[in-house]
Amino acid sequence: xxxxxxxxxxxxxxxxxxxxxxxxxxxxxxxxxxxxxxxxxxxxxxxxxxxxxxxxxxxxxxxxxxxxxxxxxxxxxxxxxxxxxxxxxxxxxxxxxxxxxxxxxxxxxxxxxxxxxxxxxxxxxxxxxxxxxxxxxxxxxxxxxxxxxxxxxxxxxxxxxxxxxxxxxxxxxxxxxxxxxxxxxxxxxxxxxxxxxxxxxxxxxxxxxxxxxxxxxxxxxxxxxxxxxxxxxxxxxxxxxxxxxxxxxxxxxxxxxxxxxxxxxxxxxxxxxxxxxxxxxxxxxxxxxxxxxxxxxxxxxxxxxxxxxxxxxxxxxxxxxxxxxxxxxxxxxxxxxxxxxxxxxxxxxxxxxxxxxxxxxxxxxxxxxxxxxxxxxxxxxxxxx
Amino acid sequence: xxxxxxxxxxxxxxxxxxxxxxxxxxxxxxxxxxxxxxxxxxxxxxxxxxxxxxxxxxxxxxxxxxxxxxxxxxxxxxxxxxxxxxxxxxxxxxxxxxxxxxxxxxxxxxxxxxxxxxxxxxxxxxxxxxxxxxxxxxxxxxxxxxxxxxxxxxxxxxxxxxxxxxxxxxxxxxxxxxxxxxxxxxxxxxxxxxxxxxxxxxxxxxxxxxxxxxxxxxxxxxxx
Ligand SMILES: Nc1ncnc2c1ncn2[C@@H]1O[C@H](COP(=O)(O)OP(=O)(O)O)[C@@H](O)[C@H]1O
Ligand SMILES: [Mg+2]
Numbered sequence: 001x002x003x004x005x006x007x008x009x010x011x012x013x014x015x016x017x018x019x020x021x022x023x024x025x026x027x028x029x030x031x032x033x034x035x036x037x038x039x040x041x042x043x044x045x046x047x048x049x050x051x052x053x054x055x056x057x058x059x060x061x062x063x064x065x066x067x068x069x070x071x072x073x074x075x076x077x078x079x080x081x082x083x084x085x086x087x088x089x090x091x092x093x094x095x096x097x098x099x100x101x102x103x104x105x106x107x108x109x110x111x112x113x114x115x116x117x118x119x120x121x122x123x124x125x126x127x128x129x130x131x132x133x134x135x136x137x138x139x140x141x142x143x144x145x146x147x148x149x150x151x152x153x154x155x156x157x158x159x160x161x162x163x164x165x166x167x168x169x170x171x172x173x174x175x176x177x178x179x180x181x182x183x184x185x186x187x188x189x190x191x192x193x194x195x196x197x198x199x200x201x202x203x204x205x206x207x208x209x210x211x212x213x214x215x216x217x218x219x220x221x222x223x224x225x226x227x228x229x230x231x232x233x234x235x236x237x238x239x240x241x242x243x244x245x246x247x248x249x250x251x252x253x254x255x256x257x258x259x260x261x262x263x264x265x266x267x268x269x270x271x272x273x274x275x276x277x278x279x280x281x282x283x284x285x286x287x288x289x290x291x292x293x294x295x296x297x298x299x300x301x302x303x304x305x306x307x308x309x310x311x312x313x314x315x316x317x318x319x320x321x322x323x324x325x326x327x328x329x330x331x332x333x334x335x336x337x338x339x340x341x342x343x344x345x346x347x348x349x350x351x352x353x354x355x356x357x358x359x360x361x362x363x364x365x366x367x368x369x370x371x372x373x374x375x376x377x378x379x380x381x382x383x384x385x
Numbered sequence: 386x387x388x389x390x391x392x393x394x395x396x397x398x399x400x401x402x403x404x405x406x407x408x409x410x411x412x413x414x415x416x417x418x419x420x421x422x423x424x425x426x427x428x429x430x431x432x433x434x435x436x437x438x439x440x441x442x443x444x445x446x447x448x449x450x451x452x453x454x455x456x457x458x459x460x461x462x463x464x465x466x467x468x469x470x471x472x473x474x475x476x477x478x479x480x481x482x483x484x485x486x487x488x489x490x491x492x493x494x495x496x497x498x499x500x501x502x503x504x505x506x507x508x509x510x511x512x513x514x515x516x517x518x519x520x521x522x523x524x525x526x527x528x529x530x531x532x533x534x535x536x537x538x539x540x541x542x543x544x545x546x547x548x549x550x551x552x553x554x555x556x557x558x559x560x561x562x563x564x565x566x567x568x569x570x571x572x573x574x575x576x577x578x579x580x581x582x583x584x585x586x587x588x589x590x591x592x593x594x595x596x597x598x599x600x601x602x603x604x605x606x607x608x609x
Contacts, residue, residue: 001486001493001506009485279480286442286477287495287542288470290463379443382477383433 007300010277021262021269022309028259029313029358030320035251036350037321051233054127055099055206056215058236059090059228066239069231072204073240077103077114084200086226093225095210096218099126100202102192106163106185108153114184115163117192117202126208127181133157134172138188142171148182163187164195262309263365266302270369274298281373282381291374298370299363306362310355317354389453390549390581391416391439396448398434398604408434409604411448416597418549421572421582423592426601432585433554435601439583440473440552441465452550470499474543476553481539482527488514488538489523495545513541517571533564537571544575551575553584557591565590 012018058072061080071078082100091098102117120138123129129136134157136144143163145155150173155161159170163185176182193200207230209218219230274281281294289297396412399405409431416422416439424432437443438450441457450457452472457465469475482491492510501509514520517537527535536556543551556572557565565588573594576582584591592598600607 001490001497002503003497005490006486006494006497009490013485280483283477283481283483284494284498285466286440286469286475288466288468288498288546290466292463293466293498377443379437382437382442 003297003300007297007304010273010297011301011304014273017269017272021265021305022312024265025259025262025305025309025358025362026313026316028255028262028361029310029354030317031251031255031258032357033314033317033350033354034321035248035255036353037317037347053206053233053236054208056209056212056233057096057207057219057222058231058233059086059098059205059207059222059226060231062227062229064229064231067243069229069236070239070243072231073236077105077203081198081201081203082205082226082228084202086228087202087205089226090205090207090222090228093218093221095214096222097126097208097210099123099206099208100189101204101206102189102196102198102201103203104192104196108149108161113149115187115192116184117187117189117196119189120186123186126206127177129177129181130175132173132175134170137171138186138191140188140191141167141169143168143185143187144172144174145170145185146174146182147176149185161185166195259361263361266305266362266365267369269305270298270302270366271372273301274369274373278376278381278384281376282378282384285376285378285381294376295370295374298373299366302366302369303359303363305366306359307355309362310358313358314351314354318351388418389415390418391583392451393439394449394451396435396438396450397446398431398438398443399446407604409438409445409601412606414599414606416581416583418581419576419579420596421576421594422584422597422599423595424583424585424599424601425587425592430601431604432601434604436552436554436583436585440475440550441468442475470495471546472548472550474540474546474548474551476536476539476543476551476556478555478558479532479535481542482535484527487524487526488519488530491527491538492542492545495542499546501546509545510541513544514538516544516574517541531564532559533561533568536560536564536568540568540571540575544580548580550581550583553582553586555585555587557586557588562590569594 053073058069059082060069060072061082064080068078081102087098087100090096099122100119101123104115104117105112106115107113118138120136124136131144132147134144138144143161149155155170155173157170157172161168161170168187174181187195189202205228207218207222209215215232219232222228222230284294392415393412396409397407398409399407412435424435426432434443438445441450441452441460445458448458452468457468460468482488483494486494489507489510492513493506496506496509511520511523514523517540519534519537519541522530522534527538530538539556540551553572557568560568569591572582572584584595586592
């Protein structure tokens with residue numbers, strides 16, 4: 001006989017109570033695991049995405065709210081757009097380079113794929129693109145694709161593509177960039193405007209400034225001259241992080257409430273168990289168990305709840321993240337967040353932390369009941385019943 | 386054989402929860418090593434209280450208990466636990482056994498508390514259970530045993546750490562006379578092996594084998 005054997009025999013004697021207590025802590029730990037998995041590389045991922053924008057300022061249609069502005073990063077297509085007259089006004093400002101582009105969508109094999117209408121030479125210079133295969137030719141009948149799209153749909157140079165009912169030839173494939181640029185089809189801006197019947201409208205204007213210290217001045221000047229809104233890359237990051245933060249706060253609250261409830265579950269279970277086993281505690285004391293022994297036996301019991309609940313919670317949390325991921329990524333915004341492994345389904349660091357936390361929380365919950373048990377007077381315990 | 390193992394001095398226990406109960410008053414007694422003694426008297430007159438004080442399970446309001454030369458009343462609670470573990474064995478009237486454990490494991494538990502290694506626990510538990518005639522019940526849970534069998538397991542467990550003293554509180558109180566006789570045979574055997582035994586009992590059959598009888602009435606020791 002060992003202490004751990006005694007603990008396990010005692011803890012499993014009331015099956016349903018045992019299961020409910022385990023379930024309580026498992027739910028708490030599962031939500032914690034989900035939270036930590038989601039939280040992991042999220043912030044740095046957002047910053048990386050915005051750096052790839054390559055622009056200090058982005059011109060958007062007037063009156064857009066923060067969530068709409070985020071579509072600059074996510075690639076979501078919104079109906080509002082900027083007319084050419086405003087593009088020209090912005091481009092006319094000294095000290096800045098204005099790069100207008102149009103974001104639309106098409107379907108390849110029934111999957112949505114972004115189509116970006118660009119001014120070909122200007123954009124290539126701005127993005128520092130290089131060609132991987134074929135040639136960089138954009139005209140009324142030719143398009144190029146990012147590396148990721150070519151790989152995903154097994155496209156080769158010379159392939160015929162149908163975009164919005166019109167035939168195109170794939171003239172070239174860009175070198176891999178490791179960002180969203182890999183995941184679009186690029187088309188001449190005028191061709192795209194015609195194909196999608198948007199007149200002379202563009203979605204955004206990316207703006208590079210010559211003198212970064214004057215960025216606020218440029219921003220004001222653009223808004224004075226043209227009927228548009230301007231957002232800086234820093235503001236975009238802030239907006240995204242604010243949304244991410246609110247999601248995390250909600251999850252944190254859920255995890256905190258679940259774990260707190262689990263703690264009370266453990267305390268309740270232990271206090272009840274001690275009450276029921278008063279006589280047995282007395283027997284153990286008569287057999288020579290001192291206060292420390294009684295205390296540690298009951299503390300082990302609650303720690304064991306933490307151990308089992310932790311294991312089940314971690315497995316549950318990992319499964320949940322895995323199962324829920326496709327549903328979450330149906331949303332454009334979260335698809336963007338999920339795009340570069342920012343949601344890590346299995347992370348040893350997270351698992352270790354969650355396990356430790358589970359053991360700690362369960363042990364802390366067990367201290368009070370175990371202390372109560374250890375303070376029982378042997379005679380009182382023996383005479384019970 | 387004038388060697389004393391237990392001695393009490395003006396042992397008094399007063400309960401004061403709500404109203405005052407004088408459970409024991411000024412008990413002076415001595416118990417010789419290797420003897421078999423009985424404590425008798427009406428219910429509620431302080432017999433169990435006396436047994437608990439002798440065994441270091443409870444503390445007196447005043448007076449002293451000596452185990453050989455050691456004053457138990459001045460010993461700390463963890464030291465007292467160690468003494469109960471190694472030198473004293475208890476058997477109560479009922480609910481002696483831990484219900485989740487098998488007969489064998491119940492005996493092992495007391496050795497576990499004494500820090501005996503697992504392998505040795507098992508060997509010794511089997512050996513002791515053989516002595517009380519229960520070796521074939523090793524893997525049975527207590528609720529599948531008869532009252533007499535349970536008390537025999539309790540005795541086996543109390544003997545596991547080879548204590549000097551065995552204290553029993555109405556061990557045959559729940560048994561029919563055949564089981565009582567059987568249990569008494571085992572108790573007698575244990576006593577023959579040199580253990581000091583103190584039994585609280587109402588049974589004349591038990592009293593008949595005792596070398597000494599203490600009569601407790603209203604918390605006081607009557608001369609007998
Ligand atoms: N924990 C306690 N609190 C208050 N009174 C108690 C307690 N234990 C025993 N008593 C009282 O002390 C007296 C002696 O009890 P006990 O030693 O159990 O008697 P016996 O074993 O002779 O039947 C009884 O009156 C009982 O009510
Ligand atoms: Mg009694």
